[in-house]
Amino acid sequence: MTIEIKDLYKQFGKNQVLKGIDLSIGEGRIYAILGPNGSGKTTLIKSILGMVIPDKGHITVLERPVKKDWKYRKKIDYLPQIANFPPNIKVKELIHMIKDLRNSPSAEEDLIQLFGLGPFLGKKLSTLSGGTKQKVNIVLTFMFDSPLIILDEPTTGLDPMALIHLKQLILREKAQGKTILITSHIMQFVEEMADKILYLLEGEIYFQGSIVELLEQTGAPDFEHAVAALTITENHAEDS
Numbered sequence: 562m563t564i565e566i567k568d569l570y571k572q573f574g575k576n577q578v579l580k581g582i583d584l585s586i587g588e589g590r591i592y593a594i595l596g597p598n599g600s601g602k603t604t605l606i607k608s609i610l611g612m613v614i615p616d617k618g619h620i621t622v623l624e625r626p627v628k629k630d631w632k633y634r635k636k637i638d639y640l641p642q643i644a645n646f647p648p649n650i651k652v653k654e655l656i657h658m659i660k661d662l663r664n665s666p667s668a669e670e671d672l673i674q675l676f677g678l679g680p681f682l683g684k685k686l687s688t689l690s691g692g693t694k695q696k697v698n699i700v701l702t703f704m705f706d707s708p709l710i711i712l713d714e715p716t717t718g719l720d721p722m723a724l725i726h727l728k729q730l731i732l733r734e735k736a737q738g739k740t741i742l743i744t745s746h747i748m749q750f751v752e753e754m755a756d757k758i759l760y761l762l763e764g765e766i767y768f769q770g771s772i773v774e775l776l777e778q779t780g781a782p783d784f785e786h787a788v789a790a791l792t793i794t795e796n797h798a799e800d801s
């Protein structure tokens with residue numbers, strides 16, 4: 562297993578966000594972590610990354626307990642939902658900085674070309690459009706060769722061509738046997754990419770399975786409605 566999570570709890574103040582998550586994530590597949598806004602998707606991802614310290618529970622990543630050893634993080638390529646890089650730094654300086662920090666082999670040239678970032682290399686981050694910044698973040702994520710890739714809302718701001726390139730990149734990494742975790746609110750993207758859906762609701766994994774299983778369970782006409790139906794089912798359960 563690439564990731565094993567047992568009985569994970571996390572609260573912020575009085576807000577109990579994760580309430581006993583149990584999860585096994587196997588290698589070579591694409592998992593979509595779905596759930597309503599505020600359901601704890603980013604909190605779960607950050608717990609896996611060691612950026613959020615759980616109140617209770619146990620996480621192993623690539624056979625190593627997250628609590629004891631930080632070195633496992635070198636084996637994860639992470640695209641954050643909101644990347645806060647210094648605004649005055651130039652794109653090429655940022656790429657060099659991340660390469661120095663990671664100190665791992667990197668293959669950024671092809672990615673820079675793929676996303677048409679050549680003309681932007683000498684520009685400061687603060688002058689870039691949202692979509693161009695996201696392309697830079699995608700280059701920073703995919704330029705390393707790690708067995709686990711975590712993408713928090715990777716499609717944000719991308720134009721159709723860049724989206725096609727992103728999907729190709731993700732499939733290429735999967736074909737190499739890597740494990741990929743994705744959060745996204747774009748159901749068409751999830752439907753195209755995901756092998757398995759993990760649906761977070763009320764701090765628990767409310768559904769896990771394939772898209773076909775989700776359609777069967779909900780009886781919904783399509784994937785988007787099936788995902789929406791998961792939330793509605795829960796609301797009805799609370800009413801009764």
Ligand SMILES: Nc1ncnc2c1ncn2[C@@H]1O[C@H](COP(=O)(O)OP(=O)(O)OP(=O)(O)O)[C@@H](O)[C@H]1O
Nearest residue numbers: 573574576578596597598599600601602603604605
């Ligand atoms: N550092 C923090 N301090 C306090 N509350 C936090 C913190 N991080 C997250 N939360 C709260 O935890 C809950 C879950 O947030 P999280 O970002 O994990 O949700 P999400 O499912 O990723 O949401 P979205 O779909 O909107 O991205 C929210 O109520 C949020 O306000």
